[in-house]
Structures are given as C-alpha cells and as structure tokens.
Amino acid sequence: MGASKSDHFTEEQNELSILFKALGHPARIAIIQHILSTKSCICGDLVEKFPLSQATISQHLKELKYANIIQGTIEGNSICYCLNPQTLEKLNQVINHFIDSEKCKGTQCC
Amino acid sequence: MGASKSDHFTEEQNELSILFKALGHPARIAIIQHILSTKSCICGDLVEKFPLSQATISQHLKELKYANIIQGTIEGNSICYCLNPQTLEKLNQVINHFIDSEKCKGTQCC
C-alpha cells in the first residue's frame, strides 16, 4: 500500500499537511509569487507567463484554492485570484509556534 | 508525463517547494510536533508512538533531513534528531515576506 493514513493523525496534523502540501510544488510557489508581484489580482495571464498548459495551471490553482491559500472572484469573463490573508497569517502562527517551542526547550543536543 | 518540470522554475522556487513538500504529510507534521514536545532530542521512540512501521518512519525522517528541517547526531546505538533552527527561521522569513508583499499591494479585490 502507499497512501494517506489520515485517520491515524489528528485533525490539525491533516489540515496543516494539506496547507504545506499545496505549497510543495515549484509551479504553485511561482503562482503565489506572481500574485504577490502583481498590483491587482491576477487573471488568466499565468498561462502565458509559465511553460505549462492552461489545464495544468487550472489544476494548480484548484489545489491552492482547496488549501484556502488563494481565493477567486468572477470578474466578467475571467476570474480574479488573490491570496487569502487569513491563511497566510495562520501559516505564520504555525511557524512561529514551531520556533517558540524550539527555543523554549533550551536543549542544544544536535 | 507528469512530473517535476523543475528546469522551468527558479532555484528559489524549487528550493522552497522542497521545504514545503517535506512538511506536506501528516506523519511528518506529527514527527515535528513530537520533537518539539520532547525536552531532549528524540530517538527511536517514534516507532512506538505512531502507527507506522520502522521502515516508514525512517523514510519520513530521511525526507525531513533532506529538506534540512531536522538534523541527527549519532548517540551511542541510536540516533538523536532535532529541528534545525535555521531552516525554521528561513521558513518564517518566507512567510513574512509573503505577508508583507500582500499588505504592500493595498488592493482589496477579492
């Protein structure tokens, strides 16, 4: 076998892993960076920007949406995507919690 | 086809995705949380703690090591793993950069 034993882990662990997994592909990092570098929200210009087909881009966007990292609104004929600040904030808290816990330990064994 | 067009993306994008991908599995999140919750570095008690075989745990540890999230030192017969603070800090910076860029945009279109 080889998959997702998600029942064996906590709700939080599964949630977090979905979030991180969504960020675990260079194309999706590139999409996020592109959204950040664009003043307005982005629409379908990603297909021209990246060496990936429209279908593939759409699939990556779907995953980012599923993880609540981006959100889209319909804008006439096209769709406008931008980041979800709440999810970014949550991510920030998670990492900070990691760092705080690590510092708190005070052990320096490695 | 169906894989890694990593040539088409920047070094940074590939690096970041490796980092996030390593965090993109509930077992690996659980391992990290366990390391954080343990005062000293952890050794092989993970196998008893999780419903996964020794081989599987070892494989997850290997991925975390590859992404530089954990580091291990040999401690007698067993191995002692703990988190790499530098990688956590890098992760923190990345997320903060995302948040800063987002705030900087000042557009509220979604």
Add this chain to the structure above:
DNA sequence: AAAGTAAATCGTAATATTGCAATATAGTAA
C-alpha cells in the same frame, strides 16, 4: 441566436510518493 473567449473538467499516460516486509548496516553488550 451564433461566434468568441476564459476557465474548469475529463480522460489518460508518466512519474512520484507512501508503506511495509525483508534485509543490510552499524554500533553495543555478552
């Protein structure tokens, strides 16, 4: 309505990940 445009979905092939039993490796203890 008909044609055009943009994004999503479907079907499918290639590849990667996950998980484990079995085995190998490396150190410890007798």
Add this chain to the structure above:
DNA sequence: TTACTATATTGCAATATTACGATTTACTTT
C-alpha cells in the same frame, strides 16, 4: 567473536500527483 539493538536501505505493490489534449461550462460580444 557472537548475540543483541537500533536505524537505514532495498524491493515491490498500492496510491497520488503531475501534465496535457480534448471537451465542457459559463460568460461576452456581435
């Protein structure tokens, strides 16, 4: 050295991800 213990690696099956052409859906324009 031999037995023991702990972790890593190998080989393989099951599943998931990635990518894209073709198609569908939804909206716009003529």
